[in-house]
Amino acid sequence: MTRRLLALCAIGGVLLSTGCAAIPEYTAPKPISTASGDTTRTSAPAGPQGGEDPANLVRNFIGASGKPEGSRAEARQYLVPPLDKSWDANRQLTVIEDNFNTQVTTDGGVGDTQTVTVRGRRIGQLGTDNAFVPGQEPLDLELPVKVAKQKDGQWRIQEPPAEILVARTDMDANYKQVRLAFFDPSGTSIVRDARYLPLRPNNTLPQRTMELLIGGPSAALRNAVRSALPGGVNLDTNVTEDNHGAMSVNLTGLNEVSKEDRQLVAAQVVLSLQSVSNNRIKLQSDGVSMIPDKQEWRPGDVSKYEHNFTLSPETNYLAVVNGAVRYLPGGEPFPGPAGSGELSVVTAAQSPKGDRLAVVARSGDNVALRVGAPTALRQVSLPAGELTRPTWRPEGPELWTVADHSTVMRVVESGGVWKPQRVSADELTKLGPVTDLRLSRDGIRIAAVVDGRLLVGSVVKEGETTAIRAVRQVAAGALPNVVGVDWWQADQMVVATGGTSGQVLRVQADGQSWERFQSTNLSPGFTAITAAPGRNIVVADRRGLWQSQGPDELWSQVSPSLPFDVVPFYPG
Structure with a gap:
């Protein structure tokens, strides 16, 4: 019996040695504490139970x-x-x-x-x-x-x-969503890129997350975002937990990366691992601290790169009511000609900071776009029979709209003059008439209603041209006859569908999931919808304006005195 036990122990030692061969000798490997789920799965696969037809x-x-x-x-x-x-x-x-x-x-x-x-x-x-x-x-x-x-x-x-x-x-x-962190083109704001990893064994999730991060953005965002991790970077050793409970991430290939760019690398790594681990993170480059004066990292250390684009609590939201821009919920007039009713406003959009207004107003048989400070709106040379509700870029004086359902235009201020420029959007417009287009709060994605379908694309800079690329229809089976869309978060939309059985839904940007809002109190069909981070969703139906905090909440009326044909909008 003793000889048999010794033999089994010897075999076990060989197996353990083989299983840890890729882990460096100087680290004491431990299972990494993950944010959720069991770390082991010991039961045998169930398989057929017998007797199934x-x-x-x-x-x-x-x-x-x-x-x-x-x-x-x-x-x-x-x-x-x-x-x-x-x-x-x-x-x-x-x-x-x-x-x-x-x-x-x-x-x-x-x-x-x-x-x-x-x-x-x-x-x-x-x-x-x-x-x-x-x-x-x-x-x-x-x-x-x-x-x-x-x-x-x-x-x-x-x-x-x-x-x-x-x-x-x-x-x-059985799969865990991992939200990888990349940067917008300016390198100042994190953009999330959702991936899906097998949940088990979840003590390897940090390792697999790092491998995905090193591999770069997904196809949908490949040309819209950038990574601070240079080509040739790799994991020098496996991602492990040391004896003090910190996760060790040891990269190689960073020798030519400046200290400033290493800060960006740290932000990407720490924020990418946030959804799979609660551990402190020890960042290393070829076995030494990646940034000498910073040994361990937590998400709070790089939070300045995460912008949630939440509106100021003092910011009111607006609506077009009977051809004029009004404050909500009370309906007080907005200052300037747009609020007086003299412009016959069809739709409008306020800049994220609230200092500019874009107005689409009737002009004979056509419409005209006016942009600028609320009391000094200037007409833009953009002739069109119809224009979609303008949508503002998060940075700089720039807005987008679609002319006559077929031409995507960006309007940019230059020397005090608002100049229209065509966006390369054939991937989008070839699919049908565009009736709504919204830039995401971070400016990286667009959501559009095209021939009653919900499409998502990415915003790409191609030399001197701005383009919409990687256009995809999302949640096709759940969204018949879409009438309106807006961004609730940087990577989540709210959508209103048409007809007497219309619904309001939350939809993830990649289309992997969606959730229906309660329909209590609502009276489809819907005519408009708007949303903003940290604010109620507002939808217009045939009885007026209604607001809700989320899919599980009931809808309440914004103001019973408002008419039914209002167009609500948050800044952005």
Whole structure:
């Protein structure tokens, strides 16, 4: 017995040595404390319970496919031998709506082989960079899955779908959203880039997060943001926890990076790891402190780079009421010609700081754009039959609008004159008439309503040209007949859909998730919607203006004295 125990201990020592081979000898490795979830999963994969009919077998296989640990070990148990060993578990991951169904047909009257057809709706795919890519029309799927009865009478899958299908709730349960931190082009403000990592083993989440950060922005943001991490940077050692409870991140390839840029690197690393760990972070470059006078870091040390774009508490929001700009909720006139009613205002937008106003007003059979200080509006040379509600850039005197549903224009102040410039937006405008366009609060993304669909793109500088790139339809299956959109956060929108069954929804910028607001008190159809960070969402319906703090809250009326055809707007 003693010899057997000694032998087992020796084998265990070899295994432990092999498993830690990539971890540097000078660090005492420990499991890293993560922000949520268990750090281990010791139970064996469940697999088939026995006796499932073909339809339930395939449904349970799809459920098991949502568990990525062990190269989808649980899903493999649903496959016939030897396919259970050779099945490629790293192929395209397709996220589908939860209410998919399965239907069985017998092939040629032979009962030992059957085909199960999976019918459902695609939401999107998880890309090779772990970013979510929203599904595009057509979303309906119909995939055959062949099953065969085994010698023991149990059904197993003989020909699985070419895609790995995962229901949305299973993805939410088994994948963690990691919000990587990159910089806007000015290098002053963090932009979040959502990725999705398998939750388990979650003691490796910091390591995998760092690998994604080093890999750079996702395809949707690749040319819109920048990384302070230079090309060639890498992890010199694994991300580990030292004996004092600090997470050690040791980078290599920073020799030519200035101290100022190392501060930006530190911000990206610390803020990217924020969603997967509560530990202090020890940043190193080739084994020594990355910034000599700073040994350990917390998110508060780099908070100056995170702007939430929350409006000042003193800032009022406005609305166009009967052709004039009014303060809300009381309806008092806004100063200047826009508030007097003499301009016949159709829609308007106030700059983020509140010092400028942009007004679209009727001018004969067309409309005219006037911009400037509220008491000194100047007409812009931008002839059009229609203009969308203007939307302001967060920095500098610049706003955007869409002329005649087809031409995206930016209007920039130069020498006291507001000059229109065309935005390269063919990726967007070729998809149909643009009826609404909003710049995100950080100016990195746009949201647009195009032919009743919600589209998102990124703002890219290409030499002297500003362009909209990486245009994608989001939440296509959940958003029929979109009538309005606005940004609630830098990467979250609120959307109003049309018709008598219209709804208000919160939608994530990448389209991975959405949530419906309560409909109590509302009377669709909706005509306008506006939002701002830290403020109530305001929607206009056929009975007036209504506001809500979020999807779980009831709607309350802004003012019963306001008419129904108002256009509300926050600064921005």
